[in-house]
Amino acid sequence: DIQMTQSPSSVSASVGDRVSITCQASQDVTYYLAWYQQKPGKAPRLLIYGTSSLQSGVPSRFSGSGSGTEFTLTISNLQPEDFATYYCQQANSLPYSFGPGTKVEI
């Protein structure tokens, strides 16, 4: 099974900041990497798929990059509604697996 790690586990930021979250896979997942946003009490929301493709309706301040085993989610110009927990997920091989999450806090 592919293990996913994320860093940092939490980050404190302010509105307007640029935040980057890193996701590492224990094996090569090529570009089959997705990012989700989850707010308290809510289901996760797909933000990015295929490493860098923005899901419909997701603001362009979210971007993704990387390949192989190391990936990055970047949020530019952080907005109040972006304070949430972010998870990466590999879809290269079954069983699919998620990272442990990164909490973006004020």
Next chain:
Amino acid sequence: QVQLQESGPRLVKPSQTLSLTCTVSGGSILTANYYWSWIRQPAGKGLEWIGRVYTTGITNYNPSLESRVTISVDTSKNQFSLSLSSVTAADTAVYYCARGSLTMDPWGQGTLVTVSS
């Protein structure tokens, strides 16, 4: 647009079977080439992929749960279901259903299932 809704008992006794159903609305479960998945999340913890079913009934399961899990689909009712046997307190979690083959979108709102006597 497609929406998903989980339903089923919120309290299950240890050693019994957890059963949940996901109802798909706003579109046919047969549309396009999608798998339909179950994911769970213990309180305060991360997400665990449980497994998925295709509309033909083909399934894939997480090996960590495979001996206890069954996922099935009922295309006539536009539903798919999760069955998890021999539950323990460690199976207490919010259970989500979702559409997706590689990535999952959209998701149901989730339902908290507690395993307790």
